[in-house]
Amino acid sequence: MEFRYIYRGLGVGLLGGLLAFVFARIFAEPFIQDAIDYEAGRDAAQESLNAAASHGGHSHGAEAAEVFSRSVQRNVGIGVGMAIFGLAMGGLFVVAYLIVSRRYPGLRPRVLAALLAAAGFVSLYLIPFAKYPANPPAVGHEETIGERSVLYLAMIAISVISMVLAVLAARWLAGRVGGWNASLLGALVFLVLVGIAMGLLPALGHLGINKAEYGNVATETPQPLRAPDGTIVYPGFPADLLFRFRFYSVISQLVLWATLALGFGALAERLAASPARERPRPAAAEPGTMRSEAATTA
Amino acid sequence: MTTPIAQSRQRSVTFPLTARRAALGLTALLSLLLLYFLGIDQGATSLFGSDTHIHEFVHDARHFLGFPCH
DSSP states (O other), X not given: OHHHHHHHHHHHXXXXXXXXXXXXXIIIXXXXXXXXXXXXXXXXXXXXXXHHHTOOOOOOOTTSOOSSOHHHIIIIIHHHHHHHHHHHHHHHHHHHHHHHHHHOTTSOHHHHHHHHHHHHIIIIIIHHHHHSOOOOTTSSOGGGHHXXXXXXXXXXXXHHHHHHHHHHHHHHHHHHHOHHHHHHHHHHHHHHHHHHHHHHSOOGGGSHHHHHHHOSOSSOSOOOEEOTTSOEEEOOOOHHHHHHHXXXXXXXXXXXXHHIIIIIHHHHHHHHHGGGGTTTHXXXXXXXXXXXXXXXXX | XXXXXXXXXXXXXXXXXXXXXXXXXXXXXXXXXXHHHHHTBTTTBOSSTTOOHHHHHTHHHHHHHTOOOO
C-alpha cells in the first residue's frame, strides 16, 4: 500500500532532480566555470605576490592533481549529484506525505502535495539559504569547512523544526481564530523562530579563523587582492557572477520542488481514487477471487 | 507484585514495527544517507579517509545545491 506511494515519490523526485540538472547545465554551468577561472587567476596573482615577498602564504592547493576533469564534473558529476538530491528529497517528501495524509485524511492529495513541497522548499532550502547562501567555487575558505557545515546543518534543522512547530501552532489556533488568521499567525511564528536563529548564529566571515586571517568582513567572498603598497593586483569576486549563481541556485530548487508538488500531487490523486474499488471486497468475495484481485493491485 | 507494573510500563513504551513504519523509516534513512554522501562526506567529515572522489565528482552539484564546499 505505502510502497505504491514511495515508488512514485522517489520517481518524481528523480525526475525533478534531472529537470533541475537540465536547467543547471544550460544556465548555471557557464557561471560555475567563470568562478573557477576567477579562482585560478586569483591563485596565480597570489602566488606571484608571495614570490615577490618570498613569504609563503596559504596556498589553496586547487591545482593539486585533478581527480575528475572539468568536463566530467560539468556534464556528468552535476547531473548524478542533482539526480541523487532529487531522489533523496523525493524520499523525505513521500515519508512526510504519508505521515501527514494519515493524520489529516480530509486533505485533498494534490493540495497536500503542494503544501508539503512548499514547506520543504522553504524550510530545507530557502531559509538556510537566506542565512548561508549557496556559494560558487572560489567563495569559501577551506579552513572553515567544518564550522560552515555544522552551521548550515544547524540552520536546516532549526528551520525544519520551526516549520513543524508553526504548523502545529496554526492547527491549534485554527479552531479559535479561523483558518486564514491561523495560517498567518503560523507563518509569523515560523518567521520569528527562524529570525531569532539567524540573529544568533554567526556570519561566516565572523568565524574566529576568518577574523584572524581576513579581518572584519561579514562573508567569505574574496575581497580585492592587494599588494603590500595597497594597490589592487586582482579584483574582488565579481558581484554579478555571485548574483547569477545564487539566483539560478534558487530557481533550480524551485524546479525540483515544483516537480514534486505537481507531479506527485497528480499521481497521488490517482492513487487515492483507485483503492476505493478494493474496499467492498473482503466479506463477499471468494478466497480465489480475492487472491487474484490482490495480485493485480499489488 | 512487581510484574504487572513492569508489563504495563513495557506495553506503554512499545512501538510495534509495522510494515508501514519500517518502509517509512527505511525510506527516510536511505534518503538522509544519500544526502550525507552527496553534501557532506569528504568535506567536513570523511568515511573513506582522505579520498576525494565523491567530493570531486559531485563538486558542481554540491556548490549549486547550497552545501558548504571547500
